[in-house]
Amino acid sequence: MPLTPAPAPDRTRSDSEGRAGGGGIAPPQADAARSGAAADPARHPRVVIVGGGFGGLSAAQALDGAAVEVLLLDEQNHHCFQPLLYQAATAALSTADIAWPIRHILSRQRNATVLMARVYGVDLDRGLVRSTAGELAFDWLVLATGSTHSYFGHEAWEKFAPSLKTVDDALRVRGRVLTAFERAETAQTDEQRRRLLTFAIVGGGPTGVELAGALAELAHRTLPGEFQRSRPASARILLVEAGPRLLPAFPETLASDAVRRLERMGVEVRTGAAVEAIDEDALVVDGARIEAGGAILWAAGVRASPAAAWIGAQGDRSGRVSVEPDLSLAGRPNVFVVGDTAAVRDAAGIETPGLAAAAKQMGRHAGRTIRARVQGRPAPGPFRYRDYGALATIGRNAAIASVGRLRLTGFLGWLFWSVVHIYFLIGLRSRLFVAASWAWIYLTDQRGARIILRRDRGPGV
Ligand SMILES: Cc1cc2nc3c(=O)[nH]c(=O)nc-3n(C[C@H](O)[C@H](O)[C@H](O)COP(=O)(O)OP(=O)(O)OC[C@H]3O[C@@H](n4cnc5c(N)ncnc54)[C@H](O)[C@@H]3O)c2cc1C
Incomplete structure (x- = not known):
């Protein structure tokens, strides 16, 4: 009963x-x-x-x-570990490291059936x-x-400024970003090259910050030795946030640390800067048109x-x-x-x-x-959220972490961030592969997942 x-x-x-x-x-x-x-x-x-x-x-x-x-x-047929999507989008990880078939995850659960x-x-x-x-x-x-993602009523911007939510999105962004470097190598003029090497990220929350840091490293550390005609190291990476500061969910000291590190990595951080328009080649910020032919990426609004x-x-x-x-x-x-x-x-x-x-x-x-x-037992009662804090990486070896009273920055923050993320990945294979990829990038600056699929090249290539 x-x-x-x-x-x-x-x-x-x-x-x-x-x-x-x-x-x-x-x-x-x-x-x-x-x-x-x-x-x-x-x-x-x-x-x-x-x-x-x-x-x-x-x-x-x-x-x-x-x-x-x-x-x-x-x-979808897979469960996606969204916190690491930005790494797939910037060629640090392969998508198979961060997504797993749902039917495999539940394959041992005898009372479960999965339908795509x-x-x-x-x-x-x-x-x-x-x-x-x-x-x-x-x-x-x-x-x-x-x-x-929400484009705050400007749905037409989605076509020009893709967001990151799914494995498909990550592949599309990766294709667009890598293609921009290839196109810069074949550009006829410096002006064209400058335009193709300008990337803008809209939204200064954790996803925007992580994307900006990873893009800066890709451009300034991974690619330079491999391009003979263009200079990937001269790439301009803009992070645009409408609010007064980046990372509003983090304590101010940690957010300031993140800004300092981003700027040291060559990211231009613009806060209090509202995006007014986006088209195929540019965005308009506070009345000024910024040509960003590399890619405009949307990381604002949900x-x-x-x-x-x-x-x-x-x-x-x-x-x-x-x-x-x-x-x-x-x-x-x-x-x-x-x-x-x-x-x-x-x-x-x-x-x-x-x-x-x-x-x-x-x-x-x-x-x-x-x-x-x-089972006819008393139910657990009201839901209570346990806050385990907030984490965000800035590049391949720094992060900020706010967990209870604990505040971590720099390499210590990154170590903490890495352990937490590896723990939450699914399966030993992914944990080993991801840990090995991070160690490899840390030691060599090389990113393995730099394949451009034809369908992800974007217009004109
Ligand atoms: C780029 C990015 C980075 C993030 N980073 C972090 C982070 O560092 N730390 C953190 O804690 N959180 C992070 N988040 C947020 C976190 O991923 C979400 O809060 C979390 O995924 C929400 O879980 P959910 O189960 O509600 O939805 P999801 O995990 O999004 O799952 C929803 C599922 O529903 C399926 N679905 C949707 N519509 C339909 C439909 N009509 N029919 C059938 N299936 C459908 C989707 O395919 C998907 O599998 C990040 C999110 C993004 C996008």
Whole structure:
């Protein structure tokens, strides 16, 4: 007998009972997998998880061994370790080092099934997820579809200033950046060359800072010996931030340290500088046009996935769904929203940040809550975010770290950053490869993943 009230609304339960009896509300062809299972009267409740990122995977893993059927849907076949995307985009790491097939990650979890499918809607009343794999019935639902970049209403800029969110994005950015150096080598005039060796990064948060540092090292340390006609070391790298300072989530002393280091590496940092326009060759900052034919990269602004629209919820300013303290949807105790798509405040009113660690904690919490309720045990209660601090690298051997009262900068910060990131990578192979790549870059300045794919070259090449 459950100790807590059965969480699934009556409708969902009768839905599944109906199907078990062969006369379900959803047409059987809507969910072939489920109609097979429906022949088994003792079938386990189904938990559909949408998104195999940090939140969705943690939710699935928290349900390992539970008497539920876990069905995880993702439009990609892989889980991407976004904190290291900038390294793939700047040729330090190969994409296989930072992304892993979701079905492999969950291959030992016997109650889990993975489907590569895009979700485009949810019918809460009928307990159905609409996806490219058909309509899939759920008893419990976890929405963990993350976020994407926001161009603050200037969607047309996306074409000229790509952002970094997926493995595809990283390959595209890498192609564009490496192609710019190749084009500079074949440029006819100094002016053309200067234009092609100007790179601008918009957004001074951790991603912008990390990208700027890595680009500066690529241009100023890795490439110079290999180009005979152009001078990669003369590349201009601009980091443009509209706010008054870089890295607003870090203490001011650490942010200032990052600025000093970036400037020493040859990055031009411009704060309080709003971007007014972007086109194929240039950006306009505070009324001045800056030709940046190398690449313009967007690292500003985040918008949640469209999950709010699927469930008819009013998203907040960033499109995130406000959830109850246990991460469930108001009035729908069997539906959870976690990670970057969720807006959640703790008892002190502090908002949980859009970080991988937060998404993992939320996913785990939702998974544990479902597990407890299915087993008739008391649920864990309200979600509490454990803040493990903030980290950002500046180049190949410096980082800033703010963890509780601990403040680290320079090489010590970088060592700490490296250990943390290697720990969170998935699998021994990736850990070894990434550690070896970093050691190699540290010792030789060489970056191995410098292949330009034809489709990523950009226009005109
Ligand atoms: C470049 C970059 C650097 C970052 N650096 C850091 C860092 O250093 N430290 C840190 O803590 N955080 C960092 N973050 C933030 C962190 O990656 C996110 O907070 C975290 O990924 C959120 O996890 P999530 O599970 O909510 O979403 P994600 O991890 O984004 O996962 C969402 C998943 O949902 C899938 N999906 C989306 N829509 C659909 C759909 N319609 N149908 C099916 N599947 C769908 C996606 O394919 C994806 O696999 C960084 C983010 C970026 C982009």
